[in-house]
Amino acid sequence: MIKRRVHVAAAAIFSDDGQEVLLARRPSTVDQGGLWEFPGGKLAPYETGFVALQRELYEELGLTIDRAQPLIRVHHEYPDKHILLDVWQVRAFSGEPYGREGQAVRWVKLDELFNYPFPAANLPILRAVMLPTEYLISAEEAEDGVFLSKLERALQEDNIRLVQLRAKKLDHEAYVQRAEQALALCRQYKARLLLNGEPELLERIDADGIHLTSDRLMTLDRRPIVQGKWLSASTHNAEQLDQAAHIGCDFVTLSPLRTTPTHPDATPLGWHDFQQLVEPAGMPVFALGGMTRHDANHARAVGAQGIASIRDFWR
Secondary structure (H helix, E strand, O other): OOOOEEEEEEEEEEEOOOOEEEEEEEOOOOOOOEEEEEEEEEEEOEEEEEEHHHHHHHHHOOOEEEEEEEEEEEEEOOOEEEEEEEEEEEEEEEEEOOOOOOEEEEEEHHHHHHHOOOHHHHHHHHHHHOOOOOEEEEOOOOHHHHHHHHHHHHHHHOOOOEEEEEEOOOOOOHHHHEEEEEEEHHHHHOOOOEOOOOHHHHHHOOOOOOEEOOOHOOOOOOOOOOOOOOOEEEEOOOHHHHHHHHHHHOOOEEEOOOEEEOOOOOOHHHHHHHHHHOOOOOOOEEOOOOOOHHHHHHHHHHOOOOEEEEOOOOO
């Protein structure tokens, strides 16, 4: 059976403070009725995703989009159809949203999104909405004091809200001690901390999740931590991206986009190959490898969640 292909434009519409997002409830008379979703609708013939989004948000909610950015593209297989969700992030709009077609609409806090029932295809969108666009990977620092000073600067001055504690040169106990200090600082600034190490670390440190190396990723046959924690992984090719999806990673880094001093012999992906790998990934992907803030918009334009970096954030 040849499945019909459905291309849908959808919007993650954020409140002024960025702490809430607008949801709409599907009418009970349609497929998957009663579930909540991100507003949008099917593309008309010859429409682009952005044009369709503008039309749908005005027709459904009475909103005029002033500015939008790509967020994530999600391919999802249902028994009878293939859905492509072309999702945009909207932070600038005119009008007060209301259900022009009689549907319920509601502003929902980001940390309450998982309390709402969504169609299965929307789950990667939830993760993308809840994640920031910048992912800090800490550098090796011999002294705890220097480490904490640089981390606090990034949290305070750069507003970093997602941190990976990478410290390969520390022994286990020293890593645990540093992780406890880093967690306290991240909690102070309402940032998430992921530990680069074995999943069992979460038994000692109540961090927000685990980041897997690509080697560790490929040894697993299932998700190694509970669903309430964040799971990310390092990936470098399609096989590793498939494995990340298979074990239920919430997001990944994909590298190297460019040649870097730490991996001078690695072949860089470049923007074209990066985009080709991200499109079918089905989860948020951070661009890594020579990335700076100047690359953020380009990365988002080719499908990335944002950028991950050591050097640009760790000063």
